[in-house]
Amino acid sequence: MMQALAHATTHAFAGALLDSARAVPAGLVAWNGSDPGLRFAVHRNNVRVSLVAALADTFPVVRELVGEEFFTAMACRYVADEPPRSPVLAHYGEGFADWVRSFAPAAGLPCLADLARLERARVRAYHAADTPTLGTDRIAALCADTALLPQARLDFHPSVSVLVSSHAIVSLWAAHQGRERLQAVQRDRAEAALVLRIDDDVVVLRIPLAAADFYRRLQKGQSLGEAASVNDVGFDLSESLATLIRHGALSAWHSPE
Amino acid sequence: MRPAPLPRDDAPMVGLGLKTQHVAQVLDTGTAVAFFEVHAENYMVDGGPFLRHLQRVRERWPLSLHGVGLSIGGSEALDRAHLARLAALIERFEPAWFSEHLAWSSHGGQCFNDLLPLPYNASSLQRVCAHIDQTQARLRRRLLLENPSTYVEFASSTMGEATFLAEVVRRTGCGLLLDVNNAYVSAVNHGRDAWTVIDALPAAAIGEIHLAGFAEDRDGLGARLLIDHHGAPVAQAVWTLYARTLHKLGPVPTLIERDHDVPALSVLEAEAARARALQDGVAPLAGQADLAGLTMAEACA
Numbered sequence: 001m002m003q004a005l006a007h008a009t010t011h012a013f014a015g016a017l018l019d020s021a022r023a024v025p026a027g028l029v030a031w032n033g034s035d036p037g038l039r040f041a042v043h044r045n046n047v048r049v050s051l052v053a054a055l056a057d058t059f060p061v062v063r064e065l066v067g068e069e070f071f072t073a074m075a076c077r078y079v080a081d082e083p084p085r086s087p088v089l090a091h092y093g094e095g096f097a098d099w100v101r102s103f104a105p106a107a108g109l110p111c112l113a114d115l116a117r118l119e120r121a122r123v124r125a126y127h128a129a130d131t132p133t134l135g136t137d138r139i140a141a142l143c144a145d146t147a148l149l150p151q152a153r154l155d156f157h158p159s160v161s162v163l164v165s166s167h168a169i170v171s172l173w174a175a176h177q178g179r180e181r182l183q184a185v186q187r188d189r190a191e192a193a194l195v196l197r198i199d200d201d202v203v204v205l206r207i208p209l210a211a212a213d214f215y216r217r218l219q220k221g222q223s224l225g226e227a228a229s230v231n232d233v234g235f236d237l238s239e240s241l242a243t244l245i246r247h248g249a250l251s252a253w254h255s256p257e
Numbered sequence: 258m259r260p261a262p263l264p265r266d267d268a269p270m271v272g273l274g275l276k277t278q279h280v281a282q283v284l285d286t287g288t289a290v291a292f293f294e295v296h297a298e299n300y301m302v303d304g305g306p307f308l309r310h311l312q313r314v315r316e317r318w319p320l321s322l323h324g325v326g327l328s329i330g331g332s333e334a335l336d337r338a339h340l341a342r343l344a345a346l347i348e349r350f351e352p353a354w355f356s357e358h359l360a361w362s363s364h365g366g367q368c369f370n371d372l373l374p375l376p377y378n379a380s381s382l383q384r385v386c387a388h389i390d391q392t393q394a395r396l397r398r399r400l401l402l403e404n405p406s407t408y409v410e411f412a413s414s415t416m417g418e419a420t421f422l423a424e425v426v427r428r429t430g431c432g433l434l435l436d437v438n439n440a441y442v443s444a445v446n447h448g449r450d451a452w453t454v455i456d457a458l459p460a461a462a463i464g465e466i467h468l469a470g471f472a473e474d475r476d477g478l479g480a481r482l483l484i485d486h487h488g489a490p491v492a493q494a495v496w497t498l499y500a501r502t503l504h505k506l507g508p509v510p511t512l513i514e515r516d517h518d519v520p521a522l523s524v525l526e527a528e529a530a531r532a533r534a535l536q537d538g539v540a541p542l543a544g545q546a547d548l549a550g551l552t553m554a555e556a557c558a
Contacts, residue, residue, distance in 0.1 A: 003332070006380050009413070010332040013373065014364035027376075028409040031448040035477035039408040039446075042474075042484060046371040054370070084368040087326025087339060088301040130304035158303065200306040 016040070017047050018080050051079045051092070058093045059119045061176040062100075062112060074103060090127050093120055111167030111187045118169045118204065121161035121195040125202045128159035133248035142253050150225025154218050154244075155252035159197035162207075162215045166190045170206040196249050207243065210235035215244070261318050269508040269536035271529040272321060274515060279522045280310045287317075288522065290529050292353065294321035294512050301342045315350050321465065321512065322352035326368065329388045329402070330375040331361035340395045347396055354465055354510070356401040356434040357392070359385065359422065376411035377421040382428075389429040401464045402426075403434040406442040406471075406485030418443065419457035426462045433458060435509075436467035437499050438491070442483040446476075451498055460506055468499060468532060469514035488517030491528055500535050508536040 012025040028036035052075040056063055063071040078099055084092045097116035106112050143149060163169065170191045175182050192212035194205040207215075210232035217227035228237050244250050270291035275283070283293075293314055300307055314320070327339060347355060360372035375381050393400055404422060416424075422433060435458065444451035470489030476482040491499075491513065503509070513528045 003380060003384070005413075006376070006384065007332040009376065009411070010361065010364050014367065014369070017369055017371075017373075018367070027412045029412050030409065030476065031446075032476070032478055032480050034480060036409050038477045039482065042408045042482070043371055043373060047369045050370045084370065085366055087298050087328075087336075087363060087368045087370075088342075089298065089370065090302050127302035127305045127307065130309075159305075197305065200309075 017044055018083055020044060048076055048079060051084065052076060054089050054092055055079075055096065058123050059096065059116055061119055061173055061182070062116050064176055065112065065115065065172065065182050066106065066109065070105075074100070074106065077103070090123065093123075096120065111165070111169060111172065114163070114165035114167050114169045115172055117165075118163055118173055118193055118195065121163060121193075122202045122204065125159040125161065125195050125197045128157070128197060131158050131251045133157055134245075134250045134253055136245055139245050139250070139253065142255060145255070148255050150223060150228075151256040152224045153221060153254045154224065154250050155254070156215075156219055156244075157196060157249055157251045159195075159202070160249050161195040162192070162212050162219065163195065164190070164192045164209065164212045164216075169193065170204060173204055174206075194243065194247070194249065196247060198248060203247070205243070205247065208234060208236070208240075211240040211243065214240050261316065269533060269540045270510045271532045271536065272318075272510065272512045273522075273525050273529055274512065275311070275314060276515070276519050277307075278519055279525075280314070282522055284310070284313055288526060290318075290526060292319040292321060292510065292512075294323050294514075297322050297324040297343055297346055298326045300346055311350065319353040320350055321354040321356065321510075322346060322350065324355070324357040325372065326362055327357050327388075327392065328361045328363045329357055329392070330359055330373075330381070330385055331364060331388075332384065333364060335388050335391055336363070340392065343392075344396055347398065354401055354434075355396065355398055356403055356465060358403045358405055359418075359425075360405045372405055374405065374407045374409060374411070376413040377418060378413055378415040382416075382421060382424055385425055386428045389425065389431050393429065393431065399430065399432055399464075401432040401434040403436050403467065404439050404443070404458075406436075406439040406446075406483075408446055408482065408484075410447060417454075417457075419454050423457070423459050426459050431462075432464040433462045434465045434467060435463045435502065436469070437502060438467065438469040438471060438495050438514075439485060441492070441495050441498055442471050442485045445481050445483050448480075451494075452501060455498065455502055456505070463506060463509055466499070466502065466509050466511040467514055468495060468511060468528075470495075486517060487514050490524075496531070496535075499532070503535055503539045508540050511536065 016022040016025050024037040024040045028040060030036050030039055052072055055075045082095055097113045100106055100116050101113035168185055168187050168189045168191050170193045171185045172182055175185050190209060192207050192209050194207045213230055213232055214227050272292035272294055273290045275293040275295050300311055358372050361375060362369055362372060389400060440455050441451045444454055468491045469487045470491055472484040472486045474482045474484055511532050513525055515525055
């Protein structure tokens with residue numbers, strides 16, 4: 001009975017934290033008889049401000065593109081719709097890009113969701129496992145037996161993400177780093193990115209669309225031969241492989257027995 | 258990893274929260290502070306620079322692992338996956354202290370990233386004790402429970418916070434992390450005397466002290482409402498309470514917390530030096546506490 005009551009109290013408190021339209025939970029008191037609602041607002045504010053700040057840390061380019069005021073309003077709505085499911089905030093915002101895609105007030109900026117995906121991939125790369133990468137010597141040895149090459153399957157390093165967008169997300173991201181005006185970037189141009197961590201730094205590499213298609217096929221478990229049979233215009237197999245090797249994007253190379 | 262040796266209980270020591278802004282400087286040029294504290298949840302990641310840097314810090318300094326997400330005061334069962342993550346961090350980094358809060362932060366699968374208050378009564382006492390028993394058994398170590406900053410109280414409370422904490426200590430054998438700033442903030446917010454609250458805590462259980470800054474607001478009747486925001490220097494009123502606490506307890510490992518508007522490392526080192534000077538003023542003569550077979554905290558209890 002008492003435990004059920006405690007649960008109901010917590011439930012009402014939790015519900016009112018994220019929904020400011022909801023009444024302040026019953027049973028709160030203040031020593032001087034002042035309105036407990038104003039005191040409860042401290043918690044509402046803590047929750048909102050800290051989670052919006054976490055999103056602002058993860059999505060600085062989205063924030064710059066829409067402006068601080070719009071970002072804060074958008075992030076508040078996201079926090080209310082999709083509060084964290086884990087106390088580990090490094091994971092928070094994994095669903096932000098999909099949510100942004102259906103956020104009507106941002107419909108005028110169709111690049112926003114993919115830009116958010118790129119920024120989220122950077123955070124994921126930063127905290128990804130420290131799996132050793134395949135060295136170039138090892139890869140050179142594996143490539144020596146050209147007869148086995150088409151059947152080889154490659155594992156990407158856990159920090160790697162391959163992103164493709166019909167918008168210029170890499171140019172937007174690069175403009176933000178270079179302190180250029182984001183508004184000056186021509187956005188309606190398809191771009192692809194390879195995101196990965198090199199030592200302590202996360203890098204965003206602009207890659208050809210055909211290479212991105214190739215990498216995604218490899219990520220799905222296709223063999224080198226299957227993945228390379230894409231008919232994409234301008235696909236360069238050796239250059240695409242060289243990019244992976246040069247940046248340490250591979251963690252394992254499975255040759256057939 | 259060869260971790261730095263664990264500290265003696267009664268040695269004067271002051272630590273800082275490890276901030277990402279300061280990690281490179283700390284590792285390159287060192288610092289005079291005696292230990293570092295980190296929020297456990299920030300390091301619950303698969304790999305990358307955070308864990309690598311913490312490993313290097315741990316090789317040179319003792320570590321305090323401070324959890325903010327276990328929700329010990331919650332009405333639901335503890336998250337076993339979260340306990341497992343804590344256990345893995347403790348095994349890897351061998352912290353000198355592990356602490357959590359008398360608060361809740363998640364409910365119904367949602368996490369609020371805030372330390373939320375609970376009523377103090379027989380029902381919540383039983384639940385908190387069960388959660389601490391479970392945590393200490395799973396982590397195989399003593400937990401230090403931190404007194405919270407609170408802004409509201411519950412009509413269903415039947416006892417004061419100090420009485421509640423003392424009973425938790427008695428039933429579970431856990432220790433206390435006395436946050437002097439929280440004690441001051443809560444006392445002002447609820448019209449009580451802060452020293453009376455601190456003085457009522459079981460002195461021998463206090464294994465660590467936190468000092469931080471607060472922001473100031475007003476409630477609906479214009480009374481002071483202090484907000485624990487870790488974004489300002491330690492206030493004079495809190496220094497005064499700290500000195501009085503040390504006078505009673507002897508030196509207790511003390512942390513300067515700053516999580517917002519983080520200043521240069523040297524500014525935090527200066528606050529740490531101030532705390533250290535207060536500790537030195539009440540330090541036992543070398544060997545005295547050992548000879549007595551008591552820690553200073555116990556001797557003063």
